Amino acid sequence: MAQRPAPPQPQPANLTVEQLHQRIDRLLSRLLLHVGLALTTGLLCGVVASRVGGRIAPAYAAILGTIVAYPMLVVIWGRLPVPARFRG
Secondary structure (H helix, E strand, C coil), X not given: CCXXXXXXXXXXXXXXXXXXXXXXXXXXXXXXXXXXXXXXXXXXXXXXXXXXXXXXXXXXXXXXXXXXXXXXHHHHHHHCCCCXXXXX
């Protein structure tokens, strides 16, 4: 059987150093924002669990809030329609 030719390799984008720094800055700022929001969501879930006195310990509620609740909020937020004032 004949082998298929290798797919063409993507050419690197011709970015200047400043554009590369802007991309890295944007990536890191979004990453830090998501980390901060996830930890805040976990903290709030732990506080609610300690105040309500449910069946789950506050530490476990904080972990579940960070690992489960925050990604669900991100998915829900992404599916919400954008208000007309924010559309370009």
